[in-house]
Amino acid sequence: MYDAGKILPGMALFLAVVLAPIWYNVGSGQAAAGPDIVKPVSEKECVEPAQYMRDNHMQLLIRWRDDAVRDGKRTYVASDGRSYEESLTGTCLRCHSNKGEFCDRCHDYSNVQPSCWGCHTSPEESKA
């Protein structure tokens, strides 16, 4: 290899800089802080268990959207047998009235930009 004396230290430096955040986390012994979301106080349970909602709320919402708009079906029967109206603004945002502190904080943290809010309005927005 030509110029190994320059290339090898250069690569080492590059890797050190790029991997610094990972080593920093390992060294400090704690994971980076997750998004600081504010959960609703009025209700204890969501339509499905919290872990399921964390993982699958987007699929659930897409299904609700297709049911309501395409099939005119507006009732969701949850896994525990309770039924809900399939409505983003009517059902979700009734409890999660703090879109900015709930939806947005986590979406910002994970850098996703759902297009829902281009049309749908949260009670927050219509009050502001």
Added chain:
Amino acid sequence: MTTDRRQFLKMAGVMALGLGLKPVLQSLLGGEVVKASEELLAQGDGQGRRWAMVVDLPRCWSSPGCTDCIAACDAVHNIPHLEDERKAVRWLWQEPYGRLFRGQDPRATFSEVSSKAALVMCNHCENPPCVRVCPTGATWKRGDGIVMMDFHRCIGCRYCMVACPYGARSYNFVDPRQALDMTKVDPGFPTRTRGVVEKCTLCSERIDRGGIPACVEGCSRGALLFGDINDPKSEVRRVVETRLTLVRRPEMGTKPRVYYVVS
């Protein structure tokens, strides 16, 4: 048996011809191709309902200047009022009677009736041309006859606007939120976004919850009727059977489901 190139090509030609004949024979024998589309049109919502509107124009004209129905529609659907007429978004609006029924009603040409304001909206056609041309399935006809609009799927190509003979569709040339008072927006219905086509959906969201269209509810004069035209006992059916009603541009073959009582 050996097959040379010439023989192979001959056989291929005969087979291609045979494939082409299949639909022709089918339509001659059973008319299956035609039947399929008729079945599609005849299928109901499972309960055989077909929603329709009746606009009782003489009754509407008995209170000149009233636009309660339009105000009701605009409020529940968050319809923006844009300054520029060319970019206007309309679901329910007024046109001069003369423009709607010239050729059907002589009064539309000669009498003072021609300049009177008549309500217009999406006709929820039995045979909607907009649905035929939509490349994404964003607009389609529901089993109960409502020509529905799925704003999620609309890509803004505006084929439907070209296809609609009634001009019932509007395009969002600008972000509608800039012309809406966001403090007064009804969160129960989404606003739209730039690049989406919209039109009257006969308040499908209210009908699905057992309600009636907002314009019918908003009209205190009873000039707007809503109901199931397939139900022989419904009021819309009674009015259409007993009074002289017109539909817009019947020669187009779209079979509108908005009827106008004209005298």
